[in-house]
Amino acid sequence: MKSAPLLPDELLSDQKRRRTALAATIIAIVAFSAALSFDWRLKMLAPNGPITLLLGVLVAVFIYLATWQQSVLFRPCPSCGKRTLKSGAFCSHCGRPMQ
Numbered sequence: 030m031k032s033a034p035l036l037p038d039e040l041l042s043d044q045k046r047r048r049t050a051l052a053a054t055i056i057a058i059v060a061f062s063a064a065l066s067f068d069w070r071l072k073m074l075a076p077n078g079p080i081t082l083l084l085g086v087l088v089a090v091f092i093y094l095a096t097w098q099q100s101v102l103f104r105p106c107p108s109c110g111k112r113t114l115k116s117g118a119f120c121s122h123c124g125r126p127m128q
């Protein structure tokens with residue numbers, strides 16, 4: 030938990046780090062479900078493979094949408110760096126007016 034105000038550079042790298050972590054998570058989930066849906070012994074798609082794959086993709090899409098919604102509704106406050114509602118007139122944490 031950071032309490033000190035973030036510099037613009039730090040905010041940017043924080044967002045970049047978040048995006049990289051999200052991409053890695055989604056790729057890992059899809060790759061894992063693809064590996065599970067394949068029968069490696071018979072070298073063919075497992076009988077319930079398509080369902081496993083579909084579930085993996087759905088989970089990945091859900092995580093992506095949840096994160097996307099966060100970035101659409103919230104933004105980091107330029108003063109305190111905490112995430113606050115984009116539509117709000119003031120930061121809900123430090124009270125700084127948002128333009």
Ligand SMILES: [Zn+2]
Nearest residue numbers: 106109120123
């Ligand atoms: Zn603030």
